[in-house]
Amino acid sequence: MSDLPSWRDTQARQAIVDFVQRTTTTGSPEFVAAGDRIAVFDNDGTLWSEQPLYFQFLFALDRVRALAAQHPEWKTIEPYKWVIDNDMKSLVAAGEKGLLPIIAATHAGVTTEQFTDIVRDWLADARHPVTRRRYDAMVFKPMQELMVFLRANGYGTWIVSGGGQEFLRAWVEATYGIPPQQVIGSYAGLKYVTGDRPSIMKTEQPELVDDHAGKPVGIQRFLGRRPVMAFGNSDGDFEMLEWTTTGEGPRFGALLHHTDGEREFAYDRASMVGKLDRGLDEAAQRGWVVIDMARDWETVYPEAT
Amino acid sequence: MSDLPSWRDTQARQAIVDFVQRTTTTGSPEFVAAGDRIAVFDNDGTLWSEQPLYFQFLFALDRVRALAAQHPEWKTIEPYKWVIDNDMKSLVAAGEKGLLPIIAATHAGVTTEQFTDIVRDWLADARHPVTRRRYDAMVFKPMQELMVFLRANGYGTWIVSGGGQEFLRAWVEATYGIPPQQVIGSYAGLKYVTGDRPSIMKTEQPELVDDHAGKPVGIQRFLGRRPVMAFGNSDGDFEMLEWTTTGEGPRFGALLHHTDGEREFAYDRASMVGKLDRGLDEAAQRGWVVIDMARDWETVYPEAT
Numbered sequence: 287m288s289d290l291p292s293w294r295d296t297q298a299r300q301a302i303v304d305f306v307q308r309t310t311t312t313g314s315p316e317f318v319a320a321g322d323r324i325a326v327f328d329n330d331g332t333l334w335s336e337q338p339l340y341f342q343f344l345f346a347l348d349r350v351r352a353l354a355a356q357h358p359e360w361k362t363i364e365p366y367k368w369v370i371d372n373d374m375k376s377l378v379a380a381g382e383k384g385l386l387p388i389i390a391a392t393h394a395g396v397t398t399e400q401f402t403d404i405v406r407d408w409l410a411d412a413r414h415p416v417t418r419r420r421y422d423a424m425v426f427k428p429m430q431e432l433m434v435f436l437r438a439n440g441y442g443t444w445i446v447s448g449g450g451q452e453f454l455r456a457w458v459e460a461t462y463g464i465p466p467q468q469v470i471g472s473y474a475g476l477k478y479v480t481g482d483r484p485s486i487m488k489t490e491q492p493e494l495v496d497d498h499a500g501k502p503v504g505i506q507r508f509l510g511r512r513p514v515m516a517f518g519n520s521d522g523d524f525e526m527l528e529w530t531t532t533g534e535g536p537r538f539g540a541l542l543h544h545t546d547g548e549r550e551f552a553y554d555r556a557s558m559v560g561k562l563d564r565g566l567d568e569a570a571q572r573g574w575v576v577i578d579m580a581r582d583w584e585t586v587y588p589e590a591t
Numbered sequence: 592m593s594d595l596p597s598w599r600d601t602q603a604r605q606a607i608v609d610f611v612q613r614t615t616t617t618g619s620p621e622f623v624a625a626g627d628r629i630a631v632f633d634n635d636g637t638l639w640s641e642q643p644l645y646f647q648f649l650f651a652l653d654r655v656r657a658l659a660a661q662h663p664e665w666k667t668i669e670p671y672k673w674v675i676d677n678d679m680k681s682l683v684a685a686g687e688k689g690l691l692p693i694i695a696a697t698h699a700g701v702t703t704e705q706f707t708d709i710v711r712d713w714l715a716d717a718r719h720p721v722t723r724r725r726y727d728a729m730v731f732k733p734m735q736e737l738m739v740f741l742r743a744n745g746y747g748t749w750i751v752s753g754g755g756q757e758f759l760r761a762w763v764e765a766t767y768g769i770p771p772q773q774v775i776g777s778y779a780g781l782k783y784v785t786g787d788r789p790s791i792m793k794t795e796q797p798e799l800v801d802d803h804a805g806k807p808v809g810i811q812r813f814l815g816r817r818p819v820m821a822f823g824n825s826d827g828d829f830e831m832l833e834w835t836t837t838g839e840g841p842r843f844g845a846l847l848h849h850t851d852g853e854r855e856f857a858y859d860r861a862s863m864v865g866k867l868d869r870g871l872d873e874a875a876q877r878g879w880v881v882i883d884m885a886r887d888w889e890t891v892y893p894e895a896t
Contacts, residue, residue: 499783509771510772510774
């Protein structure tokens with residue numbers, strides 16, 4: 287129990303600990319060489335919360351508000367005016383596609399170094415609308431412990447997220463102990479700008495949407511091999527778990543089921559954010575572990591600081 | 592001397608050893624934390640030979656010949672017919688652009704796993720037209736030793752090559768000790784194919800040309816930070832060395848100058864392959880070390896096996 291103190295002693299915890307033991311014990315028929323021990327983690331809803339909206343989207347809305355003074359024209363142009371007017375109804379109705387201009391306006395046209403500073407400054411000041419916590423204090427303590435446990439057993443821990451790669455890199459090393467080169471996320475273009483002080487600009491050119499079938503593609507692009515373990519929480523992670531668990535040899539897939547409306551948020555099949563439907567239907571037949579937050583976790587968030 | 596036995600005791604070797612010592616000695620004013628110690632290496636002409644043509648291009652020509660029986664139409668279609676007729680003059684005249692169909696026909700439409708097997712089978716059988724060696728026996732022993740030396744001092748070693756990412760991954764772990772997730776190369780699209788046996792197909796869609804300004808872009812995409820050391824040999828590596836050595840703190844850039852027509856090949860400013868011109872002009876003012884193969888290396892290739 288000492289390894290995973292925020293996990294209750296249930297089947298989910300036992301399945302994880304057993305798998306790690308079987309794959310790391312020399313002479314075990316399921317032994318996996320140290321270099322092949324790779325565990326991948328979705329981020330939104332798997333390592334931190336994602337309600338009422340993906341936190342990166344809340345960042346983009348805050349960023350529009352911060353930049354509004356420099357863009358007086360936004361007061362009359364959709365979708366920006368909805369943000370300035372706090373018209374959440376129109377924003378939600380526009381859907382992800384209708385809000386792409388907001389992502390472009392808040393994520394491109396700056397250097398990667400400038401963007402990192404912007405994200406870090408935002409994280410330091412912003413508070414979640416429901417919990418009033420810092421967003422990076424809404425990470426899941428049991429998952430932080432799990433990553434430490436896996437690394438102690440020779441597993442490399444990687445993020446494979448639909449969120450933006452550079453957005454994640456700005457904070458995940460401090461929060462999860464995952465260095466920038468182990469962060470796979472969605473990304474748009476990059477452009478090298480030479481001169482006295484060379485830099486790399488973020489552009490609007492879409493390149494990888496690291497969700498659904500984009501997740502195995504991102505994994506192959508960055509890792510060049512199938513992971514051994516995969517953790518997700520939504521149908522956007524389905525293909526990542528499928529790709530991982532259909533490889534030869536021992537494989538492990540798990541879905542975090544958000545069942546805890548008291549300590550976090552309860553949602554699954556009908557949720558607009560982090561919908562989990564097909565995954566729940568097929569987990570048993572595919573041998574995937576379903577982690578039930580209310581049942582399996584003693585603690586959800588770290589103590590507030 | 593024991594660390595780098597294939598290097599002569601010249602300024603180039605001394606500059607490398609001094610830099611590693613300054614950046615890894617606790618308390619040194621130029622100490623670099625272990626997690627930030629990243630060294631990047633070009634491959635063609637830096638870690639293995641590249642004359643008379645990039646070896647991956649020779650692979651593609653061999654592959655056209657191997658597939659010709661399945662493609663009778665190739666006998667009359669350019670550029671394939673030039674390969675089948677061994678018309679090197681027309682092939683060279685067509686240039687890289689004219690030969691793109693050959694790259695597509697030999698690198699796409701197969702799964703990543705199939706492609707890996709194809710490359711490995713080719714490497715096992717193919718011989719270099721001049722030396723009659725296996726291609727992976729034309730790697731530079733001093734550079735292999737250098738990578739071992741750097742890793743022993745906590746440096747991560749990464750490949751940043753204009754060559755194809757999946758082509759490189761098929762053999763660089765065995766040859767250089769560099770795992771697939773530390774290989775940045777040029778790449779086209781990948782497509783996840785689900786079903787009974789999920790796989791990832793290589794497509795023809797161009798995505799990254801990891802050469803010139805594409806190298807800093809590839810580095811940011813995969814590493815998410817500036818390297819501390821960079822090794823190249825051609826003007827295609829210029830931006831990679833520039834990006835690396837214009838970062839704050841201690842930085843190291845080196846260019847391998849192919850001066851040894853007896854033991855390898857001698858070429859620089861006028862070469863079609865691996866042209867080194869601007870790099871030679873600017874190395875001194877930029878503080879880049881020029882490694883002179885004839886002068887600085889005791890050994891070039893490993894002993895033939």
